[in-house]
Amino acid sequence: MTIDKWYAMKDHYNFDKGTFKKDKKKDGQKFTLMMWRASKKVGFGISGKFVVAWYCPKGNNPDTDNDYLKNVCEKDKCLKCLKADKANGDKKWNTCYNKIALKETNLLRKDYKAKDLKTLATSAIGAQKHAEKLLKDGKLSDSDKTERKDCVETIYEHTVSKKEDLWDLNNKNIAMKSWVENKKYYDFTSGKSTPKVDGEDKKKSNLFTGVVWKASTEVGFGIAGKYVVAWICNKEGNKGDSAEYIKNVGDKCILDDDEKINECYNKKALKAHNEKRIDHGTPELEWDKEAAKAVQK
Secondary structure, three states, rough: HHHHHHHHHHHEEEEEOOOOOOOOOHHHHHHHHHHOOOOOOEEEEEEOEEEEEEEEEEOOOOOHHHHHHHHHHOOOOHHHHHHEEHHOOOOOEEEHHHHHHHHHHHHHHHHHHOOOOEEEEHHHHHHHHHHHHHHHHHHOOOHHHHOOEEEEEEEEEEOOOOOOHHHHHHHHHHHHHHHHHHHHHOOOOOOOOOOOOOOHHHHHHHHHHHHOOOOOOEEEEEEOOEEEEEEEEEEEOOOOOHHHHHHHHHOOOOOOOOOOOOOHHHHHHHHHHHHHHHOOOOOOOOOOOOHHHHHHH
């Protein structure tokens, strides 16, 4: 049967990396389309020896390794994400979510000049325990500081209106993006929280700085229902004076910490500049890094 032939193409797919064997991507994608978790509906057409399937929403799109990892799971492994860790007294942590969350978090950290974090099982166990407590209590609270030791804690509560919302939380970087959005409460120049914005508490800046803290090296994530908990450890972030914050929280807009060129402002200013020049029939300018470097000084 055609379905069996498509399924057999799984041999061309690498479940651990979300990639395909060389020159076998088109064949492997026949399998990944069948398994794509985000697809909800399917229709089949048949005429003679030809069979066509349309999946909605379509799978294999966008074409990135990370999206394959989120959407295509190896047989018998997807339902066993909450695993007991024998080295830590059989306590449980969600290995699948930690894999996804770690990759997404490290991608965000790169934007702020922070090195990749590594998964720490003991932190994942602690974060999972607290996430389950939040789900049981039905309200936000901090975990016991003595349990997380030198780890900074960040918590996210997802708005859930339908089942698909929980799937999104488990398979996308929703929590990480939410934490990073709190950068609006942080002043990169002074290393301090900004005054209240839109009536929100300025302490929210710590949700952002804790995630991108350069000195931190390890992390563990917990997820239960609509709650996500991260314990980011060794070294604990959000500690010290403003100089320590400036040292550990990189500015996404600054190309080089020594040169201090503000790429964000340069792009914005160049665009505005050229729009005015076009109005007057003047050729557009090109951005020059050396000129920006010199004038910044």
